[in-house]
Amino acid sequence: MRDAWRQRELWEHLGWQDIKQRYRRSIIGPLWITISMGTTAVALGLLYSQLLGQELGTYLPYITVGFIVWNFILGCVTEGTEVFIANEGLIKHLPAPMTVHVLRMVWRQVLFFLHNLVVYVVVLAVFFPTLTHEYKMDGDIVPHPGISWTVLLAIPGFALLTVNAVWVALLFGIISTRFRDIPPVIHSFIQLVFFMTPIVWPVGVLNKFTNGEASWKVLIAEFNPIYHFLEIVRAPLIGHALSWHHWVVVGAFTVVGWALAILALRNYRSRVSYWV
């Protein structure tokens, strides 16, 4: 792993190359990433704000940021499971640390994320007046404080998310290389996870059904680890109420996940080249 870090010029270069490669010979190049995210976010925002009876001014930023962060998670999980399988050729022909492939993939996703962040900046600029003071989304009981300096908390939040992406890709990458059923399983469940996670629907909506009392209905969100990962980045970016319990949950996942990943790496690293 230390070798992989030493070779960061390699995976940084390769990650960039992957993006440039995808848009080679297209005129506006990687800007397509931004455009497609922008279109999706605006279209979904317009549609669902009506369906869910939400105010556009607070809902559109919510779904935009949710979607951007979700796309990062989605990319890391789905590509993470196939990271070694996809790099079979390189693994068999060039002696590079296994972690290089993982870091390259995560770095590529980070770059995608940064491209998509442009959409956030635009949305933020448009809805700035509605987001900077206290506001409630439909269904919320406690009002959100609005955007302030806490927006900076999104940076450590995203850093932590990225750190988690690395262990997910390492661990699931190794397992999926050995058991080829894992990638299809992940692919079919990730769609479900998207609908179960508060991305399109705000958590506050759950309160409508529970009249603000704790019930299993709220637990739908709380028992979903993705929700906590999402929230540590999303909440500061749109000025939602911050809750430390998200950080605690994510922190626990980070420690346990890395422990498992390091264990897997130590025991099976040398087997990966046999399995691919």
Next chain:
Amino acid sequence: MVSIDVWNASVDFPIFDAKSRSLKKLALGKVGGRIGAEGRVPIIEALHDITLSLRHGDRVGLVGHNGAGKSTLLRLLANIYEPTRGSSRIQGKVAPVFDLGVGMDPEISGYENIMIRGLFLGMGRKDMEKRVDDIAEFTELGDYLSMPLRTYSTGMRVRLALGVVTSIDPEILLLDEGIGAVDAAFLEKARDRLNDLVKRSGILVFASHSDDFLVELCSSAIWMDEGRLKMHGSLREVVKAYKGRDPYEHLSPDTLERIGQAPVMSGNGGE
């Protein structure tokens, strides 16, 4: 100190068919007694009980039939496969040239491919930028280097790959047979450079079916047969035993003189 030591190393490939690679099978296998899924996975013994020791200055040719384990041995030496049994210790900077298509992106230019190759071989970006001119000169590719790699012929790709690995001062150079596609003039140039490199700092292991290449580049040889190391000795002895004829007998006196071999039959092929 550059060295390769391999002790009783074996490389076994588990061959997972669709059934045994699935979790379902593993879970079902647990029911009704312990039948380890690993135990039912057929294994191909690609290398068996290899013991090998190479030192500074060794230029070794690998000969053997297809599937004899030459490429696998090279990958073992490159640290790509760790031995499943036995052990190996490889000290020195390894530069492999195996499949020319891998690690090269056909859509990007020769220059960019040089950069990526170099980075993969553990170089820094700045180091590679310094070496690009040297590589361009050596490969004689000229303006082609700014063309996408897909416009290159096989020989040109070989030039590029050799240019990169020889420019980064590797200590252990591992070449698979693919490099046969270059023309005679370039081969001569590459030979000088490779010999120079090996003299300065290292070990060359080269798998090939071509006597000419072996004679040009190697002094000793290893004969691989069915994953076993059948013979290890001077190039002349090994190739004679393998092919049943002296690799030097058809060579002109000029060539023999160049590669430092006596034209008489009592050759002293290194080692």
